[in-house]
Structures are given as C-alpha cells and as structure tokens.
Amino acid sequence: xxxxxxxxxxxxxxxxxxxxxxxxxxxxxxxxxxxxxxxxxxxxxxxxxxxxxxxxxxxxxxxxxxxxxxxxxxxxxxxxxxxxxxxxxxxxxxxxxxxxxxxxxxxxxxxxxxxxxxxxxxxxxxxxxxxxxxxxxxxxxxxxxxxxxxxxxxxxxxxxxxxxxxxxxxxxxxxxxxxxxxxxxxxxxxxxxxxxxxxxxxxxxxxxxxxxxxxxxxxxxxxxxxxxxxxxxxxxxxxxxxxxxxxxxxxxxxxxxxxxxxxxxxxxxxxxxxxxxxxxxxxxxxxxxxxxxxxxxxxxxxxxxxxxxxxxxxxxxxxxxxxxxxxxxxxxxxxxxxxxxxxxxxxxxxxxxxxxxxxxxxxxxxxxxxxxxxxxxxxxxxxxxxxxxxxxxxxxxxxxxxxxxxxxxxxxxxxxxxxxxxxxxxxxxxxxxxxxxxxxxxxxxxxxxxxxxxxxxxxxxxxxxxxxxxxxxxxxxxxxxxxxxxxxxxxxxxxxxxx
Amino acid sequence: xxxxxxxxxxxxxxxxxxxxxxxxxxxxxxxxxxxxxxxxxxxxxxxxxxxxxxxxxxxxxxxxxxxxxxxxxxxxxxxxxxxxxxxxxxxxxxxxxxxxx
Numbered sequence: 001x002x003x004x005x006x007x008x009x010x011x012x013x014x015x016x017x018x019x020x021x022x023x024x025x026x027x028x029x030x031x032x033x034x035x036x037x038x039x040x041x042x043x044x045x046x047x048x049x050x051x052x053x054x055x056x057x058x059x060x061x062x063x064x065x066x067x068x069x070x071x072x073x074x075x076x077x078x079x080x081x082x083x084x085x086x087x088x089x090x091x092x093x094x095x096x097x098x099x100x101x102x103x104x105x106x107x108x109x110x111x112x113x114x115x116x117x118x119x120x121x122x123x124x125x126x127x128x129x130x131x132x133x134x135x136x137x138x139x140x141x142x143x144x145x146x147x148x149x150x151x152x153x154x155x156x157x158x159x160x161x162x163x164x165x166x167x168x169x170x171x172x173x174x175x176x177x178x179x180x181x182x183x184x185x186x187x188x189x190x191x192x193x194x195x196x197x198x199x200x201x202x203x204x205x206x207x208x209x210x211x212x213x214x215x216x217x218x219x220x221x222x223x224x225x226x227x228x229x230x231x232x233x234x235x236x237x238x239x240x241x242x243x244x245x246x247x248x249x250x251x252x253x254x255x256x257x258x259x260x261x262x263x264x265x266x267x268x269x270x271x272x273x274x275x276x277x278x279x280x281x282x283x284x285x286x287x288x289x290x291x292x293x294x295x296x297x298x299x300x301x302x303x304x305x306x307x308x309x310x311x312x313x314x315x316x317x318x319x320x321x322x323x324x325x326x327x328x329x330x331x332x333x334x335x336x337x338x339x340x341x342x343x344x345x346x347x348x349x350x351x352x353x354x355x356x357x358x359x360x361x362x363x364x365x366x367x368x369x370x371x372x373x374x375x376x377x378x379x380x381x382x383x384x385x386x387x388x389x390x391x392x393x394x395x396x397x398x399x400x401x402x403x404x405x406x407x408x409x410x411x412x413x414x415x416x417x418x419x420x421x422x423x424x425x426x427x428x429x430x431x432x433x434x435x436x437x438x439x440x441x442x443x444x445x446x447x448x449x450x451x452x453x454x455x456x457x458x459x460x461x462x463x464x465x466x467x468x469x470x471x472x473x474x475x476x477x478x479x480x481x482x483x484x485x486x487x488x489x490x491x492x493x494x495x496x497x498x499x
Numbered sequence: 500x501x502x503x504x505x506x507x508x509x510x511x512x513x514x515x516x517x518x519x520x521x522x523x524x525x526x527x528x529x530x531x532x533x534x535x536x537x538x539x540x541x542x543x544x545x546x547x548x549x550x551x552x553x554x555x556x557x558x559x560x561x562x563x564x565x566x567x568x569x570x571x572x573x574x575x576x577x578x579x580x581x582x583x584x585x586x587x588x589x590x591x592x593x594x595x596x597x598x599x600x
Contacts, residue, residue, distance in 0.1 A: 142561050149568045153575050160579050169582040170595050176576045177530060177592070181521055183572075184537035187565060188514050191544035195507070198548075200557045245598040 011078060018076035021083055024064040024091065025133055031057030032126040039119030050119035051106050057126065058102065062095045069498075079201060081137040082272075089348050089499060090136035090268045093355065097261040098129050100359040100481075104253040107473040109370050111251070114162055121161055128154035128261075135265040139272055141190045141200040141226075148186070148229060148269070151262050152179045158257070159250040171249025178242040179232060186229025192222035208276050211289050220290045227295075230273070233266035236333075237302035240326050247322035252369070255318060256362035259325040260355045267332065267347065278339045296333055297431045301438050303330025308442040311449045315376045317365050320449055321358070324401065327446065328354060331439060335416045337423035337432060346415035348499050353400070353412040353488070360397045360481035363474050364390060371468040377452050382462030384454065389470055391457050393482035398450045400485050403443055408488040413443065506547035513540035527580050527590040531573060538569045 019026070031053060038049045065088055074083045102122065105111050111118045131150030138144045156179065160172030194200055196219055197210030211219045228239065235243040247255045277292055307327025314320035332354075335347040367390065368374055368383075384391035400409035417436065424432040488495055517536025524530050542562045549558020580590055587595045 142557070142564060145561075146564060146568070149572065153568075153571055156575050156579060160582060163582045166586045166595075166597050169579065169586050170597055172579045173527065173583045173592070173595065174598075176572075176579050177527065177534075180531070180534045180572055180576060181537070184517070184534050184541070187538055187541040188510075188544070190561075191510075191541040191548070194552075194558060194561070195503075195544060195548040198552055200561065249598055 014078055021068070021074060021076050024061045025130055027057060027061050027064055028126050028130045028133070031061075032123055032130070035119065035123045035126060039117070039123065043117055043119050047117065050117075050122050051102065054102050054122040054126065055099070058095055058099050058129075061129075062092065065091050065095065076137075079203070080140040080143050081134065082139050082203070083137055086271070086344055086348075087136040087268065090264065091133050092498075093264055093348070093351055094129060094132045094136070094261055096352070097257065097264075097355050097359070098125060100355070100363075100477075101125065101253060101257045101261075103477055104256060104359070104363055104366070104474070107477070108251070108253050108366065110162055110164065111253070114164075116161075121158070124154050124157050124161075125257075128158070132261055132265045136268040138269070139201065139203045141193065141202065144202075144269055144273075145183075145187060145190060145229075147265075148233065149183060151233070151265060152183060155179075155254075155258055155262060158254045159246060161254070162251050164251075167249040168251070171246045175242055175246045182229050182232035182239065185225050186232075189222045189225025189228070192218070193226065196222065202273060202276055216289055223290050226273075230266055230269055231299070233262050234270070234329050235263070235326055236299045236329060237306050237326065238299075240303070240306070243326060244319050244322040247325075248316060248319045252318065252362055252366040255322075256359050259322065259362075260358050263325070263329060264351050264355070267336075267351070270336070271344070274336065274339070293337060293427070293429065294431060296336060297429075297435045300330045300333040301435050303327060303333070304438055304442040308445045308449075312445070314449070315378060317375060317377055317453070318362075320377070321361060321365075324446065324449070325358065327442060331413070331416060331442075334420040334435060334439060338419045338426075342422070343419045345496075345499050346412075346419045349492075349495060350412040350416050352495060353408055353485070356481055356484060356488075357397050357401050357409065360478050360485070361394070361401065363481070364394045364397070364478040367472065367474045367478065370474075372466050377456055380453060380456045381460040382457070383466070384457035386467040387470065389479060390475055391454065393479045394457075395454045396482045396485060397478075398453060400489075402446050402450045404447075406489060408485050408492060411489070411492050503547055503550075506543060510540040510543040510547070513537075513543065525591050525593060527583070527592055530592070531576055531580075535569065535573070538565060542566060 035050050035053050038053055042049050068083060068088045069085065071083055071085060071088060076083060102125065105118050105121055111121065128151050131147045131154065134143060134147035135151065138147055156172060156176040159175050160169060163169055196214050197207045199207050199210070201207060231239045247259060250258065274292060304327050307323050307330060311320050311323035311327065314323060332347055332350055335343050335350065337343070374380060396407070400407040403409040403413040417439070420432065420436050420439070424436060514537050517533045517540065520533030520536065521530050524533060542565050545558040545562040545565065549556060549562070552558055583595055584590050589595065
C-alpha cells in the first residue's frame with residue numbers, strides 16, 4: 001500500500017487540471033440534476049419547464065464544445081480519455097441530434113398526452129448524451145465499456161418509456177436482452193485483452209505488443225468479442241436482428257434518435273479502436289493480428305446488400321427506414337479504410353447529412369401517422385396532391401437519402417466513394433473493389449424503395465383523399481430541415497468549413 | 500498459490516454455461532441469469548489478472564464498475580420484463596412475437 005502513496009498527489013493534480021476540458025460534460029450533469037428536480041417539484045405548475053431547461057443545457061453545451069474545436073490531441077485524466085478535433089466534431093454532431101430529438105419529443109402527441117410527461121425522457125436523454133460524449137473521447141477499455149453501457153441502458157428505457165401497447169414493450173424487451181448479451185460478450189473480450197496485454201489503455205504501446213506476443217487465434221478471438229459489442233451499437237449485419245423490430249416498435253422520436261446518435265458514437269469508438277492497428281508503411285490497417293480490412297469489407301458488403309434488398313419488400317415505413325439505416329451504416333464503414341484526415345472528413349460530412357435527413361424523414365412520417373394513422377407506404381396513395389408542401393419536403397429528403405446527383409446526399413456519398421477508391425488504389429485489394437461496386441449497385445437499388453413513397457403520393461390516385469392542416473410545429477421543422485438540405489446542396493462549404 | 504490458468508478455465512466454463520442458458524432457455528428471467536453468469540465470468544477474469552497489475556489496479560477497478568453496471572442493467576431489464584408480463588401474461592420470448600417482417 002505504501003508504494004502507492006507518491007502517486008496520489010500526482011493523480012489528483014492531473015484530474016483537477018483535466019476538469020476544465022470537460023466543461024461541456026459538467027454542464028450536461030448539471031442539466032441532468034436540474035431537470036430531475038424541476039420535473040419532481042414544478043412539473044404540475046410549469047409543464048414546459050423541463051423542455052426549456054434541456055434546451056438551454058444543450059445550447060450551452062454546444063457553445064462550450066465549440067470552444068475546443070481547434071484543440072490538438074490532449075490526454076485527460078491520466079490518458080483515460082483523449083480530446084481532439086475529431087472527438088469535438090463528434091460531440092457537436094451528438095448535440096445536433098439531441099436538439100432535433102428534444103424538439104421532436106416536445107411536439108409528439110404520444111409524449112404530450114402521456115401521464116408521465118416528457119420530463120423523465122429529457123433526463124434520460126441528457127444521461128445518454130453524456131455517455132455518447134464520453135464514447136467519442138474514450139481510449140481506455142474501462143471508459144469504452146462504461147460509456148457504452150450508459151448509452152445502452154438509457155436507450156432501453158427510451159424504447160420502453162411510453163409502454164403503450166404490446167409492440168412497444170416487446171421491442172424494449174428484445175432490445176434489452178440482445179444488448180445485454182452483446183455487452184456481456186464484449187466485457188469478456190475486454191477481460192481477455194486485459195489479461196493478454198496487462199493494460200487497459202488502447203493507445204499504450206504495450207497493448208499492441210502484448211497482443212502480438214500471443215497466438216493470433218486467442219488475440220483475434222478477444223478482439224472479435226470486443227467488436228461484437230461495438231457492432232451491436234452500429235447494427236452491422238450479423239448483429240442487426242434487433243434493429244428492424246426495435247425501430248418499428250419504439251416511439252417514432254426514439255427510433256429517429258436510435259438510428260442516428262448511438263450509431264455515430266459506435267463509429268467514434270471504432271475509429272479510436274482501429275487507430276492502434278494503423279500501419280504507417282502500407283497506409284492501411286495492419287493485418288498482423290486480425291485482418292481488419294477483410295472483416296470490415298465483408299461487414300460493409302453484407303450490410304449494404306441485406307439492408308437495401310430487404311428494404312424493398314417492406315411496406316411499413318419505419319421498418320423500411322430501419323433497413324435503409326443498416327445499409328447506410330455499411331456505406332459509412334467504407335470511409336474507414338483510408339485512415340487519414342480525409343477519410344474522417346468524409347465520414348463526418350456523411351454523418352451530419354445523415355442525421356439531418358433521417359431526423360427530417362422521421363419527423364414528417366410521424367406527422368403523417370399522427371394526423372391520419374397511416375403507417376404503410378401503399379396507404380399514401382394520392383397524398384401528395386392534398387398536402388404538397390409536406391410531401392415535396394419529404395421528396396427532397398428521400399432523394400437526398402438515395403444520393404441522387406444534385407442533392408447534398410450525393411456530395412456526401414461522393415466523398416465516401418472517393419476515400420474508398422483512394423484506399424483501393426493504395427492497397428490494390430480486390431475485396432475493396434468488390435465493395436465499391438456493390439456500394440454503387442445498392443445505391444441504385446435504394447432508388448426503388450425510397451421513391452416508392454413519392455410515387456404512391458404523387459402519381460397514384462386515392463378513393464378518399466385526406467387533407468390536414470400544415471400549420472403544426474413538426475411540419476415547420478421538417479420543411480426547415482429539407483430547406484437546410486437544399487442550402488447545403490448549393491453551399492456544401494458551409495459545413496466543410498467547420499469540419 | 501493457484502495458477503492463473505485455473506481462474507481462466509473456471510471463467511471460460513462460466514461464460515459458456517451462461518451463453519448456453521441464453522441460447523436455450525425459454526424464460527426471460529432465466530436468460531437474464533445466463534447473462535449474469537457471462538458478466539461474472541468476466542469479473543472473475545479481471546480480478547485474477549488484476550493481481551499482476553498492482554500499481555494501477557485496473558483489473559480490480561474494472562471489476563467493481565462491471566458489478567455495478569450489471570446490477571443497473573438487471574434493474575432496467577426486470578422493469579421492462581414486468582411491462583411485458585402486463586401485456587402478454589407470459590415472459591416466454593418465443594410467445595411475445597408480434598413484430599414481424
């Protein structure tokens with residue numbers, strides 16, 4: 001025990017000097033406590049109080065984060081988390097998602113009319129957001145596990161929050177069980193990695209040398225087990241079973257959140273994790289322990305194929321978007337093969353556009369479902385003639401999701417494609433070429449299902465046309481996001497300046 | 500002194516028993532027990548390996564965090580299962596199957 005004493009003042013000083021860098025997270029914690037107290041004592045008199053507090057917390061948090069945008073690699077808390085330009089970008093992206101989610105929940109009828117109110121939901125959101133922020137920064141296996149669990153537990157609660165009806169509780173149960181199994185497997189993998197290397201720091205040189213010193217079959221198995229936990233969050237193909245069910249059963253705002261934020265955070269962890277396998281000489285991922293580029297290419301191909309081809313057969317709109325989000329994840333994986341600032345830039349650009357598109361699509365679909373009760377694509381027949389502003393905005397969003405040339409979705413896809421091509425040129429692996437070809441084929445396939453909605457809405461006639469007022473906050477929000485997409489189509493540099 | 504290989508052997512068998520329970524049981528509570536087995540296998544590993552990592556004590560620390568998180572996870576899962584029981588009058592995951600392609 002005595003030999004530890006000299007370390008104590010050192011580590012306390014280190015922790016204290018690291019605290020100012022986490023001002024955004026401290027702000028989230030403050031907001032979390034205030035929301036709970038406000039919801040407990042003042043929710044009867046001021047029902048909107050929790051919404052206002054969450055909104056202010058998120059705005060302040062963005063402001064605090066933006067201050068660190070120019071930061072270089074800064075290890076904090078004894079190197080357990082690292083703050084750099086990329087992680088700050090990820091954190092800003094989470095903030096964008098959370099703000100859209102808060103507005104979405106605020107104007108959703110199911111949440112407004114629920115007797116629990118949305119106060120607890122906002123408290124859970126802030127806790128999940130804190131977990132997401134830590135996920136983007138963590139380089140220590142303990143922090144990885146801790147933040148992943150924080151996000152998972154919060155998301156199980158979000159899915160089951162309303163507990164309205166059979167489907168929702170079933171979705172929550174499936175999600176919780178599948179997630180718990182995946183995280184238990186990941187935990188066991190982490191314990192093996194710790195035993196093999198003697199360290200929990202992924203970026204420690206002894207981590208990689210320890211992995212190299214034992215037989216590749218055991219280290220590969222342990223790494224794969226850890227990858228299962230990350231792949232669950234990304235809902236890549238062998239681990240995607242939960243996502244269509246959960247996305248269909250969960251309340252629509254929660255679906256919109258789950259299909260964006262945790263996925264992006266999963267990519268952040270994956271990037272931090274793969275960084276150690278980066279090989280300077282071949283300008284790609286090292287193959288000495290586990291052939292990462294082979295595994296990632298296979299997963300990307302499978303996700304794109306399955307996501308796009310199964311989505312064609314879906315009639316439920318939310319389920320279709322769930323499968324398409326699996327395909328988008330596979331597509332985003334392509335940008336990871338070139339492990340440079342250019343590749344990260346492509347992936348961040350794609351994710352930002354993806355967040356805006358996905359949120360906009362879910363907001364508008366939720367509006368339609370709320371007003372008319374329509375959940376299926378073929379019910380939308382003749383819908384576009386009556387509600388043209390809403391449907392034209394939805395058309396813009398869907399075209400952007402497909403990635404047709406004039407839209408900003410195309411710009412994003414183009415960036416990812418070019419970074420994947422660059423990876424192919426430098427490595428010359430046939431598998432990468434196959435992956436790029438499949439990506440372009442599946443982009444064409446995605447036209448079929450995305451355009452089914454506008455085709456039904458504009459070209460087919462309905463026997464009983466429905467019309468509803470477009471003067472609702474969610475329509476405004478959806479139209480605004482579609483407008484934002486158009487704006488970024490014309491001036492993509494607005495976004496590129498930040499990245 | 501017990502060699503570390505023995506700990507690894509026990510934890511590996513615990514993990515496999517847990518995984519087997521998860522895959523074969525038809526009762527959600529029993530599946531949760533299986534998950535607990537898997538988590539505790541990892542905790543045992545952490546404590547055994549932590550003996551060789553005295554200065555930073557990473558293993559022991561991780562074990563404590565894992566135990567707390569496992570408890571939190573079970574609390575959430577049990578709450579969800581209670582809700583499922585209210586609607587389905589059963590906690591058999593094969594019977595609660597309304598979401599389909």
